[in-house]
Amino acid sequence: MSVRAAELLAMPQPAWKTEDVAMLQDMAEKFLETEILPEYDRYEKNEIVERPAWEKAGSAGLLCASMPEEYGGAGGTYAHESAIAEAIGHVGVDGFGIALHNAIVAPYILHYGSEEQKKNWLPRMATGELIGAIAMTEPAAGSDLQGVKTRAERDGNQYRINGSKTFITNGQNANLIIVVTKTDPSAGAKGTSLIVVETGEVEGFQRGRNLDKIGLKANDTSELFFNDVRVPTANLLGHEEGQGFVQLMQQLPQERLLIGAQAIAMIERALAVTLAYVKERKAFGKAILDFQNTQFKLAELKTEATVGRTFYNDCVSHHLDGGLDAVTASMCKLWLTDLQCKVVDECLQLFGGYGYMNEYPIARMFRDARVQRIYGGTNEVMKLLIARSL
Numbered sequence: 001m002s003v004r005a006a007e008l009l010a011m012p013q014p015a016w017k018t019e020d021v022a023m024l025q026d027m028a029e030k031f032l033e034t035e036i037l038p039e040y041d042r043y044e045k046n047e048i049v050e051r052p053a054w055e056k057a058g059s060a061g062l063l064c065a066s067m068p069e070e071y072g073g074a075g076g077t078y079a080h081e082s083a084i085a086e087a088i089g090h091v092g093v094d095g096f097g098i099a100l101h102n103a104i105v106a107p108y109i110l111h112y113g114s115e116e117q118k119k120n121w122l123p124r125m126a127t128g129e130l131i132g133a134i135a136m137t138e139p140a141a142g143s144d145l146q147g148v149k150t151r152a153e154r155d156g157n158q159y160r161i162n163g164s165k166t167f168i169t170n171g172q173n174a175n176l177i178i179v180v181t182k183t184d185p186s187a188g189a190k191g192t193s194l195i196v197v198e199t200g201e202v203e204g205f206q207r208g209r210n211l212d213k214i215g216l217k218a219n220d221t222s223e224l225f226f227n228d229v230r231v232p233t234a235n236l237l238g239h240e241e242g243q244g245f246v247q248l249m250q251q252l253p254q255e256r257l258l259i260g261a262q263a264i265a266m267i268e269r270a271l272a273v274t275l276a277y278v279k280e281r282k283a284f285g286k287a288i289l290d291f292q293n294t295q296f297k298l299a300e301l302k303t304e305a306t307v308g309r310t311f312y313n314d315c316v317s318h319h320l321d322g323g324l325d326a327v328t329a330s331m332c333k334l335w336l337t338d339l340q341c342k343v344v345d346e347c348l349q350l351f352g353g354y355g356y357m358n359e360y361p362i363a364r365m366f367r368d369a370r371v372q373r374i375y376g377g378t379n380e381v382m383k384l385l386i387a388r389s390l
Contacts, residue, residue, distance in 0.1 A: 014313040016079045016320055024065065024080055028087035031060050036093045043218040047210050048172055049096050051128070057098055058128035064106050071110070072123030078103065078254065078319055082261045089265025092361055094368045095218025097170045101125065103258045104251070105132030108178055108194065112237040112247055121176060121196070130198075133174035135165040135224055136248075145180065145248060146189045150226065152181035154233065159183075159195055161229040164208075167375070171222025172210050175199045179226065180248070183241040192244035194237040197229060204229040215367030252377070253329035257315055259376045263336035264312045266365055267305050267343045271298070273361050274347040277354075294350060301343050308339050327389045334382035337372040344369045 013022065035056050036049075043049045057063055065080040067073025074080065081103040088096055109121055124130040141147035150163025161181060168174070177197045184191030199205050208223025238247065275298065278288040288294050315332045318324040344365045348355035355362050373379045 016316050021079045021083050025083035025087050028062055028084050029091055032087055032091040032093050036096055037091055040093050047217050048220040049218055054128035054131055063128055064102055064126040067106055067122050071118050072126035085261040086265040089262055090269050095216045097219050100169050101132040104255050105134050130176040131170055131173045132176050133168050133170040134178045135168050136180045137167045139166050148180050150181045152183050152195055157233050158230045159233055161226040163226050165224040168222050168224050171224055172220035189245040190242050193241045194244040194247055196235045197231055202229050253324050253326050255376050256329040256333035257319055259372055260312050260332040260336040263340040263372055264308050267340050270344045270347045270365050274350050278350055301346055304339055308336050327386055330382040330385040334379050340372055341369050
């Protein structure tokens with residue numbers, strides 16, 4: 001079951017959700033319902049969305065929608081990426097990692113890549129030939145990106161990369177990986193660089209196990225190992241070494257906004273499936289919706305969801321105007337993901353014992369929601385960032 005925010009919350013559409021953005025969301029939901037959802041249980045069981053699904057998404061125009069047409073994209077904006085991310089959440093195929101590919105990985109190449117890099121990589125990302133990942137987290141460095149140990153040493157016209165990464169989304173599928181490395185370990189944050197690895201073009205790259213997660217089972221989340229992996233120095237993102245930390249800080253607001261999109265979309269779906277259930281399920285001779293406790297609980301959740309949607313829409317408007325600051329993006333990620341977990345938990349309670357059964361979509365949402373408060377910077381780190389503005 002998919003649901004549109006306007007239908008559930010009776011809210012006017014924001015200015016950024018123009019006719020073409022709304023049409024894209026409609027098309028994306030129909031594509032996901034017909035092409036991905038029927039296979040989704042299998043993807044969950046196999047813990048990976050198979051490559052043909054990515055290629056279908058590329059053919060349907062759902063990859064790199066915000067990339068310029070000259071690089072194979074659709075020439076859209078973040079508004080179009082938000083429409084796709086929301087469609088994923090409304091249909092309930094949250095483990096399909098195209099939002100990260102589209103709105104996190106590709107923008108690094110667009111904003112910091114050379115003309116040659118953009119022409120080489122972005123068109124193939126738009127078709128699904130290349131599947132993107134960004135390798136930040138390490139076994140001993142998560143939200144603290146200054147603590148990465150992966151090293152890239154210059155050797156003539158090549159970099160020699162050594163290190164390991166973990167919790168990497170799209171890790172089994174990805175064949176284009178942006179690696180956060182230290183090119184000068186003595187320089188702290190200023191010694192960090194982003195280097196692109198095309199896995200099919202190198203030796204010494206190894207994928208570890210597909211990690212056994214609580215939720216988001218359909219997404220392949222992996223360990224990656226770089227053992228003397230050699231890539232051309234031309235694979236550096238940016239004109240010189242040491243720009244990586246600044247690049248990461250510039251792009252993290254959009255990543256956190258994207259997590260907010262995923263949160264509000266699941267909130268809306270959770271309310272929709274719960275409302276449908278309590279209208280049909282009966283207890284003590286009447287529908288569960290007829291009990292005042294149910295009505296009051298759903299009234300509270302709808303109110304909070306409306307506040308969340310309004311906040312998210314406002315953040316998108318600021319972002320499209322170039323004015324979404326890191327603090328507000330952190331607030332968006334913090335508040336919406338906390339709300340997501342609260343709403344899903346309260347909705348599951350209204351399902352009673354059935355909510356605990358994996359065959360019901362609310363159970364999957366309960367499992368899938370939890371990681372949202374962790375990745376993209378933990379919510380505790382979001383509070384630290386917000387506190388600095390006080």
